[in-house]
Amino acid sequence: MTYDAHNLTKVAITRQNFIIFSSIDWTTHWQLHHQLATSLVSAGNRVLFVENTGVRSANLNDIGRLGERISNWRKGIHGFASISDNLTSYSSNAIDSKRNKGY
Numbered sequence: 001m002t003y004d005a006h007n008l009t010k011v012a013i014t015r016q017n018f019i020i021f022s023s024i025d026w027t028t029h030w031q032l033h034h035q036l037a038t039s040l041v042s043a044g045n046r047v048l049f050v051e052n053t054g055v056r057s058a059n060l061n062d063i064g065r066l067g068e069r070i071s072n073w074r075k076g077i078h079g080f081a082s083i084s085d086n087l088t089s090y091s092s093n094a095i096d097s098k099r100n101k102g103y
Contacts, residue, residue, distance in 0.1 A: 014044040025051040026089040027068065037087060046086045053092050 018040050022033045026049055037047045051069075058066060072091045073079045079091045 012043055013040075016045045017048075018045055019048045019050060021050045021053075023052055025065075025069065025072070025091070026083060027072065041084065041087045047088070049083070049087065049089045051089060051091045 020033065020037055024031060024033055026034070033049070037049050040047050051072075069091055072081065072089075075081060076089075076091065081089050081091070083089055
């Protein structure tokens with residue numbers, strides 16, 4: 001909800017499309033990213049939740065997370081998975097081979 005500065009009434013944002021570029025995955029412990037997405041959906045909007053795109057090089061500590069990412073990608077349709085009505089997550093399977101090779 002937003003407020004109209006002239007008369008201080010609540011103005012709901014509804015029937016809109018939102019894309020949330022998140023720094024976390026949907027399956028991560030519940031955080032502000034999840035709350036924002038579900039609040040927008042509850043207000044009557046559609047949300048595409050783009051999971052962490054992995055902007056840093058992977059290392060051995062990331063094996064579990066990468067395995068989960070691949071599993072999530074395979075469960076959906078080309079990375080898209082329906083979380084609930086009007087809420088879809090997208091898990092990228094892109095791996096930047098140049099960055100990982102140190103170029």
